[in-house]
Amino acid sequence: MGSVKTKRMPRAVREQQMLDAAVQIFGRRGYMAASMDDIAELAGVSKPLVYLYLNSKDELFSACVRREARALIAAVRAGIDPALPPDRQLWDGLLAFFTHTADHPDGWSVLHVQARTHGDAFAAEVTAMRAEAVVFVTRLIAEAAPGAHAGRDVAGLAEALVGAAESLAAWANTTPGVTARQAAATLMNFAWAGLGGLLEGRLWSPPRA
Amino acid sequence: MGSVKTKRMPRAVREQQMLDAAVQIFGRRGYMAASMDDIAELAGVSKPLVYLYLNSKDELFSACVRREARALIAAVRAGIDPALPPDRQLWDGLLAFFTHTADHPDGWSVLHVQARTHGDAFAAEVTAMRAEAVVFVTRLIAEAAPGAHAGRDVAGLAEALVGAAESLAAWANTTPGVTARQAAATLMNFAWAGLGGLLEGRLWSPPRA
Amino acid sequence: MGSVKTKRMPRAVREQQMLDAAVQIFGRRGYMAASMDDIAELAGVSKPLVYLYLNSKDELFSACVRREARALIAAVRAGIDPALPPDRQLWDGLLAFFTHTADHPDGWSVLHVQARTHGDAFAAEVTAMRAEAVVFVTRLIAEAAPGAHAGRDVAGLAEALVGAAESLAAWANTTPGVTARQAAATLMNFAWAGLGGLLEGRLWSPPRA
Amino acid sequence: MGSVKTKRMPRAVREQQMLDAAVQIFGRRGYMAASMDDIAELAGVSKPLVYLYLNSKDELFSACVRREARALIAAVRAGIDPALPPDRQLWDGLLAFFTHTADHPDGWSVLHVQARTHGDAFAAEVTAMRAEAVVFVTRLIAEAAPGAHAGRDVAGLAEALVGAAESLAAWANTTPGVTARQAAATLMNFAWAGLGGLLEGRLWSPPRA
DNA sequence: GATGAATGAGAGTTCATTCAT
DNA sequence: TATGAATGAACTCTCATTCAT
Incomplete structure (x- = not known):
């Protein structure tokens, strides 16, 4: 498995090998259950070298x-061309997202499951990424419905969409026979139909408690 | 913090105290990072008692x-009255869900994050619960729009819905001024319009790749 | 298994029940591996009662x-009649010994294996018992060969005989199909032939080193 | 006590130190009562190192x-020269045996007492060793008395011999003035005469019960 | 006479981390 | 650049023992 054991490689290369191994182990077993021994072995180097390059398990x-x-x-x-219409941009973005997460399931697991489980220090990076996604989706919605009442409603929708996408990605990765395209289609249909309905004013009013 | 240290309680009561503590620790730190020592201390009992009553960390x-x-x-x-119209039932269910998860964030974390991370045995319990929810929602929509074709992509929709719900719950919990009620309203609109649209056949067609 | 759970028994009876259970568990698992929990359960009483009557695991x-x-x-x-000739006394004693140890294998295990493994305090009782056996055998040898040169040689022979008997008892208990009579016969043949040979002067002289 | 604390030794050496310590502790206290902490301390290393090299208490x-x-x-x-006559070979073997067990009492305890107490896997190793001894002795006798019928009750004789040997070893170790040489002589006389007698058919007949 | 409730102390085992070379 | 040797600290789990009733 791992890589062929070659000695005396330049630092950058060795570092990437270690990160590859670490992502695989962290992604599959979680932060706590991953052991530095296993990571070092999978990377084909000795443990002290991992510490020399990357300092600690946390880092x-x-x-x-x-x-x-x-x-x-x-x-x-x-995957996105900003010149295209909003629905097409959303579709392209979803497709790129699901394709990448399908190609890098361990990486996605690190981002989605493990990083959030393990404390705010790691969550920051992921939160920033997530915020960018929410902003992007919010803009698309606004472009698609120029006169919509912005603010909290739109923000909530964007949150819901991004959350749904994240969840679907994990599901597609662990469910055999589900392709990135199908995951994207499922969410796109759900989202666009919902948005369309909303924008046409089909709002559901909660009863006065 | 913890509970007041009261000695000699009947077994059933102590067991609940232990479960309370365990849910809090498991929910906040995850299965692996949770230590039996900490759980016992938070429960106000010694470790052997936890083992005497609950056998192992896994159990x-x-x-x-x-x-x-x-x-x-x-x-x-x-929260649901089956005699009411379907949309009202969905609303009441969502409201009850967001209220309960907001009131018991650690419990929700155990169910949503930790149980899935830790092996299929636990995931099954949660999966069954979610499946029940999806069936419930699907039935409501079908009642509201008789004649529509249900049953397609149910698993994918469930993932998307739960992901959206989790996302909204986190959003409501961390964004000042957003209540469980508002989170429920956002998801209600999204789901009601989106699912309704899907059932009526309003599909978004992806471009030929 | 164990005894039928009857409440409120006189102390002497309860104590014997506990000793029965303890001998069984100690004999089969050894002192360290035996747990007071298991002994109490097998005796059909609660653990504090065991401590009330017998104070500690050691006691x-x-x-x-x-x-x-x-x-x-x-x-x-x-089993022995001191009026009979020495060879008959030895035979009867061996037969009684092997019969008793076969009927009480756990008890014999406690005496032979466990007591010696666990420190001098317990060994004393067993050592005394053993010494008595050695004296008995020594006397028999002396009676059988009135003119034999007593002292260390006879003492060594008695030691050897008693040790052989102890070892054979454990072997007969754990080997299916070996009866007490067969064990006694094996040892009796070995010992009597050996002794006979010795008494006839067939001594083997070690080479001068 | 223990060994001088020397750091950074090659693995093979450290491993022997650990085995030395383990034999001493196991031999004196028994498997269950021996603690890995004590073994590590006596070996002059930390517990993790013991596990790193030897994996578990069982191993x-x-x-x-x-x-x-x-x-x-x-x-x-x-100790044996196959070119010598059979009685001399037996004598030399016994002398070597008593000398070695006297020089390594803990090792003998591990083999004789502890290994049999602790499960069939270990007992097998010891049983094989003893069987080899019995075959060796039987062959010597047969060579000395050609034409005799061997092979009967061999297992029982082995038990008796080993039991006698163990008993004599303990006797020699605890009785002042008794040497390995004397223990060997006693057993030699006993075994040589007894076995010889048996092979020649001199049986002691038990009374009809 | 008898027990349900409770624990201090210690077992085997693993892990992130560092030294010396 | 790279590693074999080594450990402090923490983990899950068990046990002999006692208190309060």
């Missing part, structure tokens, strides 16, 4: 979160 | 999951 | 050793 | 049994 995990977050953001950005 | 966690799942289901059921 | 074990030692000594004494 | 004990069994066998083999 190693942090580096994983940062790397995976950046990769995911880059993938989604690359 | 303790399992008991927590079961108790919290039952409490959540009971809360939602209690 | 309980000690009581077991004493009781079993006395029973074994009594059984062997009862 | 550590197993390693002790193996090592001591091999050492004893080697000592006895080294």
